[in-house]
Structure formats: structure tokens, C-alpha cells
Amino acid sequence: MKLMLVDDHPLFMEGLKYLLETHGISVVGTAGNGKEAFYKAKRIHPDIILMDIRMPECSGIDALKLIKAEMPDIKVVMLTTSDEDDDLFETIKCGASGYLLKNISAGQLMNMLSDLENDGVPLSPGIAARLLKEFGQDRPNTEKPETAAQNEQPENCTLTQRQTEILKMVAGGLTYKKVGENLGLSERTVKYHMGRIIELLHVENRAQVIACAAKMGMTEEK
Numbered sequence: 001m002k003l004m005l006v007d008d009h010p011l012f013m014e015g016l017k018y019l020l021e022t023h024g025i026s027v028v029g030t031a032g033n034g035k036e037a038f039y040k041a042k043r044i045h046p047d048i049i050l051m052d053i054r055m056p057e058c059s060g061i062d063a064l065k066l067i068k069a070e071m072p073d074i075k076v077v078m079l080t081t082s083d084e085d086d087d088l089f090e091t092i093k094c095g096a097s098g099y100l101l102k103n104i105s106a107g108q109l110m111n112m113l114s115d116l117e118n119d120g121v122p123l124s125p126g127i128a129a130r131l132l133k134e135f136g137q138d139r140p141n142t143e144k145p146e147t148a149a150q151n152e153q154p155e156n157c158t159l160t161q162r163q164t165e166i167l168k169m170v171a172g173g174l175t176y177k178k179v180g181e182n183l184g185l186s187e188r189t190v191k192y193h194m195g196r197i198i199e200l201l202h203v204e205n206r207a208q209v210i211a212c213a214a215k216m217g218m219t220e221e222k
Helices: 010-022 034-044 060-070 085-093 106-117 127-136 145-157 161-171 176-183 187-200 206-215
Strands: 002-006 026-031 048-051 075-080 098-101
Touching (some): 002 010, 010 026, 026 034, 034 048, 034 060, 048 060, 085 098, 085 127, 098 106, 161 187, 161 206, 176 187, 187 206
Parallel strands (some): 048 075, 075 098
């Protein structure tokens, strides 16, 4: 795992770098703002970027858009103090692979990064529920009927029954391993199906799949 850190607080970033390296994670670069992060990402192409949101010159959200536009294979996880819904929803829509608050423990961070390597979605406690509520709630439909039908048609008609079962379980918070146990499938098979689901729903990662499942009415609010 090659990882880059982006934060405008040097002391925090140095401490996090030390923590990650003591757990065997290679920190291949650091940046103090979004613009620097974008140019360094182009040069060193890390597997994962842990990035703050509130930074001078170029925010984490603006940097996320730039990075995903040119390097969509890089997984970007927001690591921030911002608990605001607007920041959460905007970053997920822009392709973030996860959203973590800085009040998580070191153990939680390491577990979530491990899950990310296995196509998991690192989300701080309570974040998934807020995503489901936001993207699953009914909104006034201002589109023409035929336009709305066209937008909904692909999402509702392209998934097989097995893919739908898997999507419901993943959106409900189950890991790939647990989904496999429930359905009598290997974890590898579940990962394959999720890859196909991501392609068919025209989203980029599992976090967006959760939001998409909520929009399709596949989840229940808790």
C-alpha cells in the first residue's frame, strides 16, 4: 500500500506518518494543500490518499475533483474534523472512497485502511446511516416524466436477482465476507459481483453504491 498524506497541520501529519509507518504502511509523499497534493499525486501516483478538507489555497474537495478527473484509480479518503453534511455528501458525489473523522482511534484507522485494500469503504461511525438518509429520501421531481424514467430505468433494470441481493446486504453494512457467508458464496465471488454492480450503476466506488442503493429504495432507515 503506497499512501500519501495531505493536511495543512504539520504536527498532525508527522504524527500520522509515524503511526502508519510503524504499522508497515509506506507513506510515499505528503502535501500541505490541495494544489500541492494534485501535482504530487501526478508524479508519485499513490494507491491511497488520506486528505483533509479545510486547507488553504485549494481545499480537499477541489483537490479531490482534480485528482479523480485525471487519476480515477487513486482511492481518496477524506480524513477531517468536518462533520458537516454538505462536506460529506459532496465528497462522496465527487468520488471519495471513504470519509473519516479525526476523532477515530489509531486501531480503527488501521482496520479501515485494511478494509479499503479489500474494497471496503472506510466510514466513521454514523456516516453510512447519514448517507442512506440523504440519498434515500424523497425529493420533489422537477424533471419531465420521460426524462425521469430514463434516469431511473438503467438502475432498476440492469441488476440480476443475485446482484440485487448482494447490493442490499452491502448497503446494509455487511462486509463482503459476511455477505458471502449469508449467500453461500466465496468472498472473491462477492467482490466480482460488486465490481459488476459498480459498472452497471455507473458509479466509482462502494460508497457511491450505498448512496445509489438508497436512492433505489433498497435500504431501510434505522
